Amino acid sequence: xxQVRTLEIKQSVFADNxxxxxxxxxxxxxxxxxxxxxxxxxxxxxxxxxxxxxEALKDTVKIGVMEADIDSDVDxxxxxxxxxxxxxxxxxxxxxLDAEMTRQGLEGLETNDVELAILENVGNLVCPAExxxxxxxxxxxxxxxxxxxxxxxxxxxxxxxDVVLINKIDVLPYFDFDLDKCRKNxxxxxxxxxxxxxxxxxxxxxxxxxxxxSEEIKSWRA
Amino acid sequence: xxQVRTLEIKQSVFADNxxxxxxxxxxxxxxxxxxxxxxxxxxxxxxxxxxxxxEALKDTVKIGVMEADIDSDVDxxxxxxxxxxxxxxxxxxxxxLDAEMTRQGLEGLETNDVELAILENVGNLVCPAExxxxxxxxxxxxxxxxxxxxxxxxxxxxxxxDVVLINKIDVLPYFDFDLDKCRKNxxxxxxxxxxxxxxxxxxxxxxxxxxxxSEEIKSWRA
Numbered sequence: 001x002x003q004v005r006t007l008e009i010k011q012s013v014f015a016d017n018x019x020x021x022x023x024x025x026x027x028x029x030x031x032x033x034x035x036x037x038x039x040x041x042x043x044x045x046x047x048x049x050x051x052x053x054x055e056a057l058k059d060t061v062k063i064g065v066m067e068a069d070i071d072s073d074v075d076x077x078x079x080x081x082x083x084x085x086x087x088x089x090x091x092x093x094x095x096x097l098d099a100e101m102t103r104q105g106l107e108g109l110e111t112n113d114v115e116l117a118i119l120e121n122v123g124n125l126v127c128p129a130e131x132x133x134x135x136x137x138x139x140x141x142x143x144x145x146x147x148x149x150x151x152x153x154x155x156x157x158x159x160x161x162d163v164v165l166i167n168k169i170d171v172l173p174y175f176d177f178d179l180d181k182c183r184k185n186x187x188x189x190x191x192x193x194x195x196x197x198x199x200x201x202x203x204x205x206x207x208x209x210x211x212x213x214s215e216e217i218k219s220w221r222a
Numbered sequence: 223x224x225q226v227r228t229l230e231i232k233q234s235v236f237a238d239n240x241x242x243x244x245x246x247x248x249x250x251x252x253x254x255x256x257x258x259x260x261x262x263x264x265x266x267x268x269x270x271x272x273x274x275x276x277e278a279l280k281d282t283v284k285i286g287v288m289e290a291d292i293d294s295d296v297d298x299x300x301x302x303x304x305x306x307x308x309x310x311x312x313x314x315x316x317x318x319l320d321a322e323m324t325r326q327g328l329e330g331l332e333t334n335d336v337e338l339a340i341l342e343n344v345g346n347l348v349c350p351a352e353x354x355x356x357x358x359x360x361x362x363x364x365x366x367x368x369x370x371x372x373x374x375x376x377x378x379x380x381x382x383x384d385v386v387l388i389n390k391i392d393v394l395p396y397f398d399f400d401l402d403k404c405r406k407n408x409x410x411x412x413x414x415x416x417x418x419x420x421x422x423x424x425x426x427x428x429x430x431x432x433x434x435x436s437e438e439i440k441s442w443r444a
Contacts, residue, residue, distance in 0.1 A: 042263045042347050042376060043368025070348060072374040093378065095317065095348035123375070125264050126292060126317035126346050145367035145390065146265025152294040153345070154264060156315065168367065171396050 004076045006088040007108035009068075012100035017131055021099035024134030028106075028117075034217045035102070035117045037135035039157065041150075042123035044143035045167040047075045048200035049209075050120060054082040056210035057116065061217065064114035066105040068097050068122050075120065085109065096127035099134040116217060125150070129157040136220055143168040144175050148182035151189045158189035162216075165209060166197040226298045228310040229330035231290075234322035239353055243321035246356030250328075250339075256439045257324070257339045259357035261379065263372075264345035266365035267389040269297045270422035271431075272342060276304040278432035279338065283439065286336035288327040290319050290344050297342065307336065318349035321356040338439060347372070351379040358442055365390040366397050370404035373411045380411035384438075387431060388419040 014020045028035050040046050047067075054063055064085040067076040076088035087109045091097065097105070102119060111117055119135065121128045140161040142150055145168060151158040158164065164186050166179070179197065186193050194212060198205030236242045250257050262268050269289075276285055286307040289298040298310035309331045313319065319327070324341060333339055341357065343350045362383040364372055367390060373380040380386065386408050388401070401419065408415050416434060420427030 041265060041345070041368075042372055043365075069375055071377050072371075074371055074374055093348075093352070095346070122348065123263070124317070124346055124348050126315075126344065127349065130315070143265075143367065145365065145393070146263075149294075149296055150264055152296055153291055155293050171367070171393065174393050174396055 004073050004080055004086065004088050005108070006073055006090060007105065008090050008092060009094070009097070009101045009104055011094070012098050014100050017098045021132035021134040024099045024103055025136070028134065028136070031111070032221070033111055033114055033117050034220055035119065035133070035135045036213070037119050037121060037133045037138045038141070039121045039128045039138065039161070040123060040141035041125050041146055044141045044146065045200045046120050046123070046141055047078050049141060049165060049167060049198065050079060050118060051082055052200050052203060052206045053210060053213070054084045056206055057214065058084065060214065062113055062115045064109045064111055064117045066109055066117065066119045068105070068120060070122065085114065091122060095122055095124050096131050097121055097133055098131040102133040125154040125157045129160055137162045137216055139163045139165065141165045141167045144171055144177045148178050148185060151185035155189055158186055158193070161190065161193060163194040163196065163212060166195065167200055169197045169204065170199045170202055226295050226302055226308065226310050227330070228295055228312060229327065230312050230314060231316070231323045231326055233316070234320050236322050239320045243354035243356040246321045246325055247358065250356065250358070253333070254443065255333055255336055255339050256442055257341065257355070257357045258435070259341050259343060259355045259360045260363070261343045261350045261360065262345060262363035263347050263368055266363045266368065267422045268342050268345070268363055269300050271363060271387060271389060271420065272301060272340060273304055274422050274425060274428045275432060275435070276306045278428055279436065280306065282436065284335055284337045286331045286333055286339045288331055288339065288341045290327070290342060292344065307331065313344060317344055317346050318353050319343055319355055320353040324355040347376040347379045351382055359384045359438055361385045361387065363387045363389045366393055366399045370400050370407060373407035377411055380408055380415070383412065383415060385416040385418065385434060388417065389422055391419045391426065392421045392424055
């Protein structure tokens with residue numbers, strides 16, 4: 001198995017994260033690197049979704065992945081198997097990444113040849129929503145077992161995301177999850193949100209998600 | 223439906239949370255109030271587990287519940303139906319409760335007649351683990367769909383919990399969840415942790431959990 005590189009992220013020295021995020025976004029635009037910030041609760045299927053995303057897009061775009069975790073490198077080792085460039089970021093107990101921490105991650109990843117950089121943020125529906133990472137687009141995964149009421153309870157996360165993937169739709173029959181109510185709750189927080197039901201395990205819906213992402217990258221480049 | 227009271231929690235003024243937590247724990251001991259801090263990811267089944275817990279214990283102990291959420295009062299309204307005393311705490315975007323915030327909640331709850339106060343903390347595996355609330359015991363719920371690797375990725379949460387409830391065991395056949403590996407991962411973080419598999423939906427395992435809690439309250443009072 002390939003060796004996974006791990007980077008210990010340092011706390012940011014900048015007080016004004018919004019400004020740092022705008023600077024990073026501008027720099028990435030100049031370099032032609034599309035940065036996707038992927039967020040969710042713990043265990044909603046971020047890594048499996050990422051594996052499917054890499055599989056769908058790796059022939060058309062060069063992908064680099066930053067796996068942010070409090071501890072462990074299990075996710076980075078999984079992603080490594082996809083053949084994508086990957087680095088494990090350890091946040092040292094911190095519950096989110098801000099723009100400066102994301103910049104450290106991008107430097108660690110060495111993005112010279114990367115066109116799509118994906119940040120798998122810390123599993124958390126609260127704190128990551130409060131910090132602009134400098135991403136081109138924000139995506140989040142809500143999984144069926146978590147319940148359709150989550151947009152009511154974690155409003156900011158759903159407000160700032162451009163796309164919401166509803167994952168684990170294969171287990172819909174076993175949970176009291178109402179897809180229509182879920183859509184309504186998400187759109188109440190963010191009427192512009194694109195909502196895509198998927199099953200990362202079986203691959204269902206992944207084409208729609210990969211197509212959306214490809215289109216976003218294309219129009220961002222234009 | 224009964225009116226649910228909501229309290230907007232203010233940010234703490236105390237820098238030394240550990241000291242405030244010890245003070246609160248001492249005061250609660252004097253008043254005979256056992257405080258349980260219940261934590262988990264979003265959507266792991268805290269509220270359903272609480273409903274079952276109240277059902278199992280309400281005839282032997284007077285229960286008061288504090289529902290901490292970023293927004294909404296859906297959980298407090300659910301708990302209200304159990305007949306237990308309940309207050310909704312709004313954290314104003316904050317991702318956890320510390321001892322001073324818990325104290326505000328207990329004052330809002332009016333605990334004169336309460337013997338078991340339960341704090342349903344914000345759904346988050348990171349930040350709540352870092353702040354001692356002054357609780358007599360810490361409990362957490364890990365649900366089957368989240369995966370058995372969570373103790374590897376959120377070490378502090380599993381280290382500080384006295385008991386881990388493994389919820390949603392009714393859906394074990396539909397997920398790649400290894401109960402033995404999960405136990406091993408939890409015990410690696412905390413060899414003293416009591417582990418109880420439950421299904422809050424069907425009631426399975428709730429007796430074992432309620433018995434554990436009753437015993438803890440009894441020995442804490444002795």
